[in-house]
Amino acid sequence: MTKIDIISDAALKNGIRQFLETAPDIYMAGVSVDTVIFGFHHDKLKVLLLRFGNTPYFVLPGGYIKKEEDLDDAALRILQERTELQNIYLEQFYTSGNISRSNEKVAVELAFKMIGTIPNSNWFGQRFVSVCYYALVDDTKVNPVTEAFFTEVKWFDINKLPRVLYDHDNIIQKALKRLQADLDEKLAAFNLLGETFTMLELQKLYESVYQKKLVRTNFQRKMLSLGVLERLEKQYNGKSHKAPYLYRFAQTV
Amino acid sequence: MTKIDIISDAALKNGIRQFLETAPDIYMAGVSVDTVIFGFHHDKLKVLLLRFGNTPYFVLPGGYIKKEEDLDDAALRILQERTELQNIYLEQFYTSGNISRSNEKVAVELAFKMIGTIPNSNWFGQRFVSVCYYALVDDTKVNPVTEAFFTEVKWFDINKLPRVLYDHDNIIQKALKRLQADLDEKLAAFNLLGETFTMLELQKLYESVYQKKLVRTNFQRKMLSLGVLERLEKQYNGKSHKAPYLYRFAQTV
DNA sequence: ATCTATTGTATCAAAATGATACAATAATGC
DNA sequence: GCATTATTGTATCATTTTGATACAATAGAT
Numbered sequence A, B: 001m002t003k004i005d006i007i008s009d010a011a012l013k014n015g016i017r018q019f020l021e022t023a024p025d026i027y028m029a030g031v032s033v034d035t036v037i038f039g040f041h042h043d044k045l046k047v048l049l050l051r052f053g054n055t056p057y058f059v060l061p062g063g064y065i066k067k068e069e070d071l072d073d074a075a076l077r078i079l080q081e082r083t084e085l086q087n088i089y090l091e092q093f094y095t096s097g098n099i100s101r102s103n104e105k106v107a108v109e110l111a112f113k114m115i116g117t118i119p120n121s122n123w124f125g126q127r128f129v130s131v132c133y134y135a136l137v138d139d140t141k142v143n144p145v146t147e148a149f150f151t152e153v154k155w156f157d158i159n160k161l162p163r164v165l166y167d168h169d170n171i172i173q174k175a176l177k178r179l180q181a182d183l184d185e186k187l188a189a190f191n192l193l194g195e196t197f198t199m200l201e202l203q204k205l206y207e208s209v210y211q212k213k214l215v216r217t218n219f220q221r222k223m224l225s226l227g228v229l230e231r232l233e234k235q236y237n238g239k240s241h242k243a244p245y246l247y248r249f250a251q252t253v
Numbered sequence C: 001a002t003c004t005a006t007t008g009t010a011t012c013a014a015a016a017t018g019a020t021a022c023a024a025t026a027a028t029g030c
Numbered sequence D: 001g002c003a004t005t006a007t008t009g010t011a012t013c014a015t016t017t018t019g020a021t022a023c024a025a026t027a028g029a030t
Helices: A009-026 A071-083 A104-115 A168-185 A188-192 A199-210 A216-225 B009-026 B071-083 B104-115 B168-185 B188-192 B199-210 B216-225
Strands: A027-041 A044-052 A062-066 A089-096 A129-136 A150-157 A229-234 A245-249 B027-041 B044-052 B062-066 B089-096 B129-136 B150-157 B229-234 B245-249
Touching: A009 A027, A009 A062, A027 A071, A027 A168, A027 A188, A027 B027, A044 A071, A044 A199, A062 A071, A071 A089, A071 A129, A089 A168, A089 A188, A089 B089, A129 A168, A129 A188, A129 B129, A168 A188, A168 A199, A188 A199, A199 A216, A199 A245, B009 B027, B009 B062, B027 B071, B027 B168, B027 B188, B044 B071, B044 B199, B062 B071, B071 B089, B071 B129, B089 B168, B089 B188, B129 B168, B129 B188, B168 B188, B168 B199, B188 B199, B199 B216, B199 B245
Parallel strands: A027 A129, B027 B129
Antiparallel strands: A027 A044, A027 A062, A044 A150, A089 A129, A229 A245, B027 B044, B027 B062, B044 B150, B089 B129, B229 B245
C-alpha cells in the first residue's frame, strides 16, 4: 500500500527542535544507520523513501545508534519504527564513509532553513559514517510511519527513483546488487511475497530483481527443483485461461 | 616471509602514551577500521596478526579514521603502514558494532596495565563500531611493520589461529566466507600469488580458500577455460617427474 | 462450438561438470 | 642405459544442468 502521510509545518519544526536538543545525549556521534527497504507490488520492485521536510528530495529511512545499543538492534529498531513490522528480513551490506557523501551540505542547509534558525546543536553538521542494511518486507503488511523531519513516506519503483540526498542513490544501487546475489543463495525472495503466490508472481519478482526476462518454463522447473515450494489448490482468478496453482514457501519440508 | 619484529618495553610504553595524547584531536571517535590481510605460502592460506603488547593475545591490524579522511582511504593507509605495499586488493565486507564485542574489557585492562598507569585519555574505553576490510597480498612483497602497542607481526595459518582479542575471530571467519564468494566472481585469487605460478600452486590456493580438495584435471580445465591465464615456458624444477608450465595472470588478453 | 491466452509438463539439444584413462616427462635406482 | 616412479597435460565418457521448443489442458470470450 503506497500510503502517504503528510504532517504539518509546525509539527515538523517542533519535531526537529526536540530531536536536536536530546540527540547528543542519546546517540553515538559519527555513526548512523540507513536502510533500503524493498517491497514488491504490481510486478515491480519498490523502495521505501522519506520526503525530507518540505523539499522535493527523498532519503532512505535511517537513524542513529543508541549509546548502549547493538548495531543490528539499532537497524531493527529503525526499521520497526518506520514499518511497524516484526520479524523483518535484514542484511547488512555496506558501510558508507567518504567525506564527500555527495550533496550532504545541501541537506544540512535545507534542514536549517526548515526550522528557520541555526540550531545550537551541530548534530547534522558533523561527519557520519553510515552502516547500511537492506530489508525485505511483504508490503501488504507495512504501515509506513512518518516522524521528525519527514513529511511523506512513499514506495518508489526501483527504476523510477526521485532525487535523493546524500549518497543514497549509490547505496540503493549497492543494495540491489547485493539482493541479486542473495536471492538464490539465501532464498531471500519469499520475504517479499505474501503467504501464497503463483508461479508467475514469483517469476515477475525474480525478473524485477535481476532486471531481465526469464524463460517461463525453465524458471518453473528450477523453482520446483529447489524443493521449498508447497503446492496448494488452484487459484480460479476469473481470467480467460487455465487457472494457476498457488504455492506456499515451505522451508525444509 | 614470516618476519618477526620485536620492540622494547620502553619504546612500547612511550608509543602508547604518545598515541593517547594526540588521538582525540586527529581521529574520528567511535569508528575504527580492522583489516584481515590474507597471504598464501607453503600451500596454506595465512592471516597477518599483531601481538598485543607483551600479552599472548593477537589482534587484526587496524586503526582509526582521520577526521578529514575517506573511509576507504583510511583502510588503505592502515594497510600500507603495516605492509609497505602499494596497489593492494582491498574489499570492505562487514561492520561490527555490537556493544559486547566479546572480551573487549580484557583488552582495555591489558592496555592500561602495559603502560603502568591509568591514562588521562579514555580513548580505548569508548565504544567502537569497526568497519572491516579484507586484503589480498603477495606475501613475498610484504614487509611487516610494527608500531605503537604491538610487539610482533606474524603470519598465521587460517586453521591455526592464536587467541585473538575482541571479536576478531568472528571477523576473520566472516572475511574467509566473503573471500570464498569473491574468489571466482572477481578473480581475486591471483592477488595472492606472485607474478608467475604453476597450476598446482593455483589449485592449492583454491583448496585452502574453499577448505576442500578439488579434482586436479577438472580444476585445470576450468582455470584454462577462464581465458585469463597466459602460459609461459615450462618450469624445470629438478623434481623427478614431468615439469609443469608456468602461468601468468593476464586479464583481458 | 470455436477462439484465445495462459499454464503445466515433456522433450531434445547444448553446455557444464564429474570421473577416469592414458601418454609424456624428468629424475631415481639398478 | 633402462625400467621405475611421481606428476603433468590432455582426452574421453557419463551425468547433470541449462536453454529452447513443442504441446496438451484449461477457462473464459466470442
